[in-house]
Amino acid sequence: MSSVLLEFQTVSYTYPGATQPAIQHLNLAILAGQKTAILGHNGCGKSTLLFLADGLYRCSTGAIFWKGEPLHYHASALNQWRQRIGLAFQDPEQQLVAATVAEDISYGLCNLSLSKAEIAQRLRQTLQDFSLQDIADRPLHHLSLGQKRRVALAGVMALQPELLLLDEPTAYLDRLQTRHLLTELDRIQANGTTIVMATHDLDLAYAWADWVIVLHRGRLVLSEPAQQVFAQVDVLNQLQLGMPTLLECWYALPAAWRDRRLPPKTIAELWQYSDNGNCSAVPQR
Ligand SMILES: Nc1ncnc2c1ncn2[C@@H]1O[C@H](COP(=O)(O)OP(=O)(O)OP(=O)(O)O)[C@@H](O)[C@H]1O
Ligand SMILES: [Mg+2]
Known part of the structure; x- marks a missing residue:
């Protein structure tokens, strides 16, 4: 069974001067090795949750734990916390601080008390992993928004966090870059980093996530295996979240054809079902 990495216990957070809490009585656990998607409408609290998880905001009430140890907010504890947990912001402009990509x-590596040789080695490796060698010396303000996102993610991953928090990682990316990002995330996950992604993109969450958290007006509505969440059509409709396109098409197929089959997660799986018109293959999950 997977171990709990990060845990929120009855966490609430109210922005200074706000009358309503942005996050209310939130209980949730992030399991090691799981791909978790956080879904919900604009303003439901996704970014706030990630800021709390990264220690950028301090809970108004409740507590946050890493492998059972509570988050403390003094500088050295936060520094250590952020070596385990990396956050790629919704807006990369908020994250990038230096003049050039390299x-x-x-910059982040210099705060890790590593030797110069190790910093240089990690920099080289990160530029290579994220295909940034050609733009390593480019000024950041000469980059497109999509390129800035890649640099911001690379900067976080250079620190080798155990948990990677991504806030709307596919915003501003075209289809090709989104595909590249997903390949990149598979590589990151395979290397042992657990990923949590806040996203509006239901199709992306459906194809990618093992576990789904749904927020509504700062409260937790669902935290369940993805398959279970997407089976709750009534709840998703009630929240006006809609359905992933593939699932909508699936439910539009004749019931007899869908009989005994799990909904496909990808177009490729749907094709496997059709199996040259012989619909006998039933995948096991
Ligand atoms: N700096 C702030 N000061 C006061 N209220 C804020 C601040 N930032 C966010 N809020 C409020 O907190 C709530 C949650 O905002 P948050 O940015 O976490 O939502 P979100 O789910 O990430 O939205 P989106 O999908 O648009 O990114 C919203 O009601 C928002 O108006
Ligand atoms: Mg947000």
């Missing part, structure tokens, strides 16, 4: 990636 300098920005090095």
Whole structure:
């Protein structure tokens, strides 16, 4: 069974001057090795939850734990916390601090008390992993928004966190870049980093996530295996979240054809079902 990495216990957070809490009585656990998607409408609290998880905001009430140890908010504890948990912001402009790509990636590494040789090695490896060698010396303000996102993610991953938090990672990315990002995330996950992604993109969450958290007005509505969440059509409709396109098409197929089959997660799985018109293959999950 997977172990709990991060846990929220009855966490609430109210922004200074706000009358309503942005996060209310939140209980949730992030399991090691699971791909978790956080879904919900604009303003439901996804980014706030990630900021709380990264220690950028301090819970108004409740507590956050890493492998059972509570988060403390003094500088050295936060520094250690952020070596385990990396956050790629919704807006990369908020994250990038240096003049060039290479300098920005090095910036975080310089805070890790590593030797110069190790910083140089990690920088080289990160530029290679994220295909940034050709733009390593480019000023950040000369990059497109999609390129800035890649640099911001590279800067976080250079620190080798155990948990990666991504806030709307596919915003501003075209289809090709989104595909590249997903390949990149598979590589990151396979190397042992657990990923949590806040996203509006239901299709992406459906194809990618093992576990889904649904927020509504700062409260937790669902935290369940993805398959279970997407089976709750009534709840998703009630929240006006809609359905993933593939699932909508699936439910539009004749019931007799769908009989005994699990909904496909990808177009490729749907094709497997049709199996040249012989609909006998039933995948086991
Ligand atoms: N700096 C702030 N000061 C006051 N209220 C804020 C601040 N930032 C966010 N909020 C409020 O907190 C609530 C949650 O915002 P948050 O940004 O976490 O939502 P979100 O789910 O990430 O939305 P989106 O999908 O648009 O990114 C919203 O009601 C928002 O108006
Ligand atoms: Mg947000």
